[in-house]
Amino acid sequence: MTSPTKYLLDEARMPRAWYNIQADLPVPLPAVLHPGTLQPIGPADLAPLFPMDLILQEVSTEREIEIPQPVREIYRLWRPSPLVRAHRLEKVLQTPAKIFYKYEGVSPAGSHKPNTAVPQAFFSAQAGVKRLTTETGAGQWGSALAFAGSLFDLEVLVFQVRVSYDQKPYRRAVMETYGARCVASPSQETSYGRSVLAARPDHPGSLGIAISEAVEVAAQRDDTKYALGSVLNHVLMHQTVVGLETIEQMQMADAWPDVVVGCTGGGSNFAGIAFPYIGHALRGGQRARIVAVEPAACPSLTRGRYGYDFGDTGHMTPLVKMHTLGSSFTPPPFHAGGLRYHGMAPLVSHLRELGIIEASAYTQTQCFEAGVLFARAEGIVPAPEANHAVKGVIEEALRCRREGRAETILFNLCGHGHFDMAAYQRYFAGDLRDESYSEEELAMALAGLPSVPA
Numbered sequence: 001m002t003s004p005t006k007y008l009l010d011e012a013r014m015p016r017a018w019y020n021i022q023a024d025l026p027v028p029l030p031a032v033l034h035p036g037t038l039q040p041i042g043p044a045d046l047a048p049l050f051p052m053d054l055i056l057q058e059v060s061t062e063r064e065i066e067i068p069q070p071v072r073e074i075y076r077l078w079r080p081s082p083l084v085r086a087h088r089l090e091k092v093l094q095t096p097a098k099i100f101y102k103y104e105g106v107s108p109a110g111s112h113k114p115n116t117a118v119p120q121a122f123f124s125a126q127a128g129v130k131r132l133t134t135e136t137g138a139g140q141w142g143s144a145l146a147f148a149g150s151l152f153d154l155e156v157l158v159f160q161v162r163v164s165y166d167q168k169p170y171r172r173a174v175m176e177t178y179g180a181r182c183v184a185s186p187s188q189e190t191s192y193g194r195s196v197l198a199a200r201p202d203h204p205g206s207l208g209i210a211i212s213e214a215v216e217v218a219a220q221r222d223d224t225k226y227a228l229g230s231v232l233n234h235v236l237m238h239q240t241v242v243g244l245e246t247i248e249q250m251q252m253a254d255a256w257p258d259v260v261v262g263c264t265g266g267g268s269n270f271a272g273i274a275f276p277y278i279g280h281a282l283r284g285g286q287r288a289r290i291v292a293v294e295p296a297a298c299p300s301l302t303r304g305r306y307g308y309d310f311g312d313t314g315h316m317t318p319l320v321k322m323h324t325l326g327s328s329f330t331p332p333p334f335h336a337g338g339l340r341y342h343g344m345a346p347l348v349s350h351l352r353e354l355g356i357i358e359a360s361a362y363t364q365t366q367c368f369e370a371g372v373l374f375a376r377a378e379g380i381v382p383a384p385e386a387n388h389a390v391k392g393v394i395e396e397a398l399r400c401r402r403e404g405r406a407e408t409i410l411f412n413l414c415g416h417g418h419f420d421m422a423a424y425q426r427y428f429a430g431d432l433r434d435e436s437y438s439e440e441e442l443a444m445a446l447a448g449l450p451s452v453p454a
Contacts, residue, residue, distance in 0.1 A: 004378065005085035007249040014080050015065055019240040021275045023063035024282040029233075029350050030321040033308060038452055041318050048219055049226040053125035054120065057234035063279075064235065071119050074151060078107040078114075079241065083249035088377040090397070097400035098255065099393060101274060101413040102246050103380065109174070111143030111383065111415030112269045113229055116238035120227045121148035130223040132156040135185065137265070137340050138164050138385065139171025140415055141229030142159060146180035156180035159187065161340065170419040183208040191316040192216055206330045207266075207341040213316030219316075230266025231311060231345045239272030242412060247276055250410070257288045257410035258427030259396050263388035264292040264301060264359075268434065269344030273412035275347075278356060288410075290357040292348065293392035295367070298331040299436045300324060300344040301352055301359035302443070306454040309343060319450055322349040326445025332435035339385050342445070360392060362433035363434040367391045367428040371417070383415040384423055403445045 022029060031040035051056070054263045057065055067075075104112035124132060132154050136142030142154040142158040149156035158180050165172065165184040168245035172182045183189055185205045186196035190213040196203055203209075211228075218226035228235055250256060260277050262270030272416040274290050281287040294301055296389045304323040311317040313327050325331075331340040344352075364384075373394070374380070382390055389411045400407050417424065426432040 003280065004087055004309035004337040005253070007083040007252045009245060009248055010079040011076050011080070014072065014075060015241050016072070017064035018067060018236050018278060019235045019244060019276050020060055020065055020370065021279050022061045022281065024279045025350070026282065033319040033452065035310070035319050035450070038319070039115065045318065049215065051123045051129060051225060053123040053126065054234050057237060058232060068119070068122060070265045071122050074118050075241070080245045081106050081242070083246055083253070085253065086378055089374060092373065092377045093394065093397045093401065095397040095401040096396045096404065096406040098406070098408045099397060100253070100255070100257070100408070100410045102242055102410070103413045104242060104269070105380065105413065106138070109144040109147050110418065111140040111144065112239060112242060112272060112412070113141045114147060115241055115272065116229065116235045117141070117148035117227070118145035118151070118269065121145070121152045121154055121236050124225050125152040125154060127384060129154065129225045129296060131221070132225055132227045133157045133159070133218045134227045134229065135159045135161070135207055135214045136164070136229065137161050137207050138383070139150055139168050139175065139419070141182065142182060143171055143174045143178070144231070146178035148173040149180060152180045157183040157214075157217065158382065159181045159210040161185055161207060161210050167422065168419055171286070172277060174419070187212050187213060189213070204330070206313060208311070208313035208327055211312035212316055213270065215312060215316045216246065216314070219400035221423060230268040233342070233347060235268055236271035236275065236345055239268050240275050242269070242272035243274065243276030245429065246273065247280070255408050256286055259289045259291060259394065259409045260338055261293060261389050261392040261409065261411040263339065263385050264294045264344065264348065265339030265385065266341050267348035269412050269414035271345065271348060272355070272409070273416055278351065291392055291396070292336040292352070292357055292359045293388040294359065294361050295339050295388060296361040296363045297437055298325065298340055299361045300342065301349070302361045305446050305449065306353055307449050311343060319452065320346045322346045323352060324441060324449070326448055328448055329442060329445035332437055339388065362388060362391045365427070365432060365434050368424070368432060370394050372427070380413065381417040381424070382404055382413060383417040384420050386414050386417070389413070398439045400453070
């Protein structure tokens with residue numbers, strides 16, 4: 001049996017700066033608007049929620065932002081992460097394509113999320129912050145921020161979407177092990193959470209609701225800030241350490257991808273692998289097809305509308321222009337909790353509108369089938385979110401087989417599924433079904449988008 005080929009960089013070649021794609025955009029990103037005045041917001045408007053260093057990164061158009069040395073020291077716990085040639089998967093699929101995956105499951109939290117959790121905790125601690133609030137779906141982001149908070153002596157409060165809170169108790173245990181407190185959302189701890197429960201006591205929750213609760217708590221105390229695991233510009237920028245490392249590793253393999261694939265919920269892991277390649281092409285370099293894969297039950301890129309919307313359900317955040325299903329949309333309770341978000345990152349949405357990236361959507365059972373095939377070929381059990389990228393890669397590899405094309409396919413295996421085995425058990429028992437959303441509810445949510453003059 002063919003052994004996998006790993007490409008490993010030494011610590012000295014870990015990136016010293018994050019890549020900011022805003023420097024290379026052919027058309028600038030649409031402004032973030034104040035929900036009351038509908039005028040562009042400034043740094044002062046974000047100051048109640050974020051430390052100023054992160055706000056400046058959010059609005060920066062500099063191509064490179066230096067990674068602070070204390071952050072790089074912590075990154076060294078797992079970075080650089082391995083790039084692997086998936087020989088066995090290629091053989092199973094009988095494809096002439098070469099398949100590579102960047103494996104981010106080697107981090108302490110088991111996913112790509114610490115790449116931004118650590119700098120967010122660092123800059124918050126530098127600003128004198130004592131407590132961070134956040135939301136989480138599947139729990140990967142909550143686990144990562146809990147880990148980062150423990151390193152910088154920060155109290156962390158995590159509002160976890162109720163359906164994932166119930167489905168994934170071990171994620172909650174990981175957060176508590178790192179010292180965080182995890183609360184099911186919607187909760188009785190916030191005014192907004194109580195209002196949601198009053199209207200529907202059995203509400204399964206959503207990332208939009210959990211964001212509202214976390215923002216509400218953060219706004220009440222001067223020593224507290226809010227941290228977000230995806231969507232925002234600075235979060236996506238922190239993740240580019242993934243793609244920057246991958247470019248060097250692919251050079252070691254004497255390869256360049258024809259296709260780059262990533263799963264998408266809010267956009268962070270997709271941006272991490274794809275943005276450095278997109279930037280390379282925007283600056284006149286070699287191009288690759290960039291494919292975002294999302295769940296068919298929460299298809300913001302493939303079914304959503306591109307327009308201004310709130311990032312949360314309680315309408316406490318500014319308005320951002322993105323592909324959205326409507327802030328009141330509640331995704332059905334499928335197991336890829338990290339992808340259950342009504343909107344897509346403004347930067348990812350903008351690239352989609354410019355025709356720079358493609359998007360596809362697959363059902364839950366299709367993605368678990370792909371994940372099982374990958375696990376039996378490559379030995380790693382992917383997280384349910386990562387299964388979407390695996391499914392996209394398999395489809396690309398099968399296309400190459402049909403067309404007789406020996407293309408090179410790269411994807412981000414953004415996390416392992418060791419805490420998601422209950423979902424795999426349900427899949428093997430035949431109890432895992434394809435969740436679908438209500439077309440009527442989607443239409444109502446889209447009808448309620450804010451009215452913003454052109």
